[in-house]
Amino acid sequence: MPESQPIFDAQGLQGALVRAGARPGPVRVLETVDSTNEELRRWGQVGAGDWALVLAERQTAGRGRRGRRWSSPPGGNLYLSMLPPKPATPSTASRIPLLAAVATAEALEAEGAAVGLKWPNDLLGPSGAKLGGILVEAIGISSPSVIIGVGLNVKVPSGELAEGAASLQEESGGNGDRLRLAARIVAGVQAWWQELSRKGFSPVATAWAQRALWLGQRVRVMCPSQTLVGEMRGIDEQGCLRLATREGERTVANGELSLRLEEGPG
Amino acid sequence: MDIRKIRRLIELLEDSDVNEIEIREGEESVRISRGAPAPPTAYPPYPPPPQAPTQPTPQEPTPHGPPGAGPASQGEAEETAVKVVAPMVGTFYRAASPEAEPFVNEGDFVHIGDTLGVIEAMKLFNEIESEHSGRIKRILVENAQPVEYGEPLFLIEPEG
Numbered sequence: 001m002p003e004s005q006p007i008f009d010a011q012g013l014q015g016a017l018v019r020a021g022a023r024p025g026p027v028r029v030l031e032t033v034d035s036t037n038e039e040l041r042r043w044g045q046v047g048a049g050d051w052a053l054v055l056a057e058r059q060t061a062g063r064g065r066r067g068r069r070w071s072s073p074p075g076g077n078l079y080l081s082m083l084p085p086k087p088a089t090p091s092t093a094s095r096i097p098l099l100a101a102v103a104t105a106e107a108l109e110a111e112g113a114a115v116g117l118k119w120p121n122d123l124l125g126p127s128g129a130k131l132g133g134i135l136v137e138a139i140g141i142s143s144p145s146v147i148i149g150v151g152l153n154v155k156v157p158s159g160e161l162a163e164g165a166a167s168l169q170e171e172s173g174g175n176g177d178r179l180r181l182a183a184r185i186v187a188g189v190q191a192w193w194q195e196l197s198r199k200g201f202s203p204v205a206t207a208w209a210q211r212a213l214w215l216g217q218r219v220r221v222m223c224p225s226q227t228l229v230g231e232m233r234g235i236d237e238q239g240c241l242r243l244a245t246r247e248g249e250r251t252v253a254n255g256e257l258s259l260r261l262e263e264g265p266g
Numbered sequence: 267m268d269i270r271k272i273r274r275l276i277e278l279l280e281d282s283d284v285n286e287i288e289i290r291e292g293e294e295s296v297r298i299s300r301g302a303p304a305p306p307t308a309y310p311p312y313p314p315p316p317q318a319p320t321q322p323t324p325q326e327p328t329p330h331g332p333p334g335a336g337p338a339s340q341g342e343a344e345e346t347a348v349k350v351v352a353p354m355v356g357t358f359y360r361a362a363s364p365e366a367e368p369f370v371n372e373g374d375f376v377h378i379g380d381t382l383g384v385i386e387a388m389k390l391f392n393e394i395e396s397e398h399s400g401r402i403k404r405i406l407v408e409n410a411q412p413v414e415y416g417e418p419l420f421l422i423e424p425e426g
Contacts, residue, residue, distance in 0.1 A: 065389055091355075093353075093354060093392065121388070136389065137392075138392040139395060142397065224412070238388070253412065254357045254386050
């Protein structure tokens, strides 16, 4: 690990949280963990408390969707998970990944970065490289516990990251103060969480759409059971992608979105 | 077309639930498909009656009944079974990853808190935990199938 990268300390994080205007919650700072989501899940089972936060320098088993690995080398990235209060309406929990994406994008923008959101919640830099990802897990049916995990490539160079990924420093420059960034993400998620409970999904959807990539453009979505092509219209009340296809409008809850390359010469 | 690109397309296909990819670049095109023919691709229209996550099974037989089971015996047998329904819209998975074993199979005994399946929507993964102890009587949805809010997923015969 580069010597210039001090390990996080809980006290420093608490201070950063206060400065960012976050509601303080219990904090666990670790050098190495299997996955911050897993750590928070174990902690939650014995009563971590609302807005408990886990931050790690390195994950040995960082996870993406459907069992995929999330490359989590040490040396300047951010791996954090937080435990919001239980959502009042579990059926609308699918909005949370988009809410977390908006909060994380705003935190990155506050650090001077330009960020685009690829539906539903991938954070892309100006070159199209992936700066980070968000994995939200809910456990249970009637009253699920929700864990929001955020992985951000802050300083680790792209050569050490997964293919298609790049660091915040490479994409946007800046010194990438990780504690300040982490605190801004937490404060942002908390603020949007309150906004969601007060005003519903509409303000979140608007903030999401302001950063959304490919709105109004021809896109391709590889869904679990089919591939759809159409014009991206935006998102609906649940956060589903609205797509204008030849057969009419379709809404999609899951799929890998890409910009459709127009057929033609070249 | 670059062989590396084709290899990458194959990896992409293997990594997904898509059956076939066709790419065209200028005059060249390549189509990669799995061994099996592609299934019908339309989402089945499902009436989404909002209902409580878990409720007693209604009397009428479900269309998923095993062959040979008469409506009368089925109604009787399922009277005591409880339905586990989808808490949200999304894609239902029976295992944690494409390579993993299913969380549960029909006939398995489950305890309260055991994971039965996962629903994904907008990259939120909702683990369906059993709210009952009992035997899995039937699994009503296929792996990677889209499900609606309130759609029945499992029938559990409570025990103990």
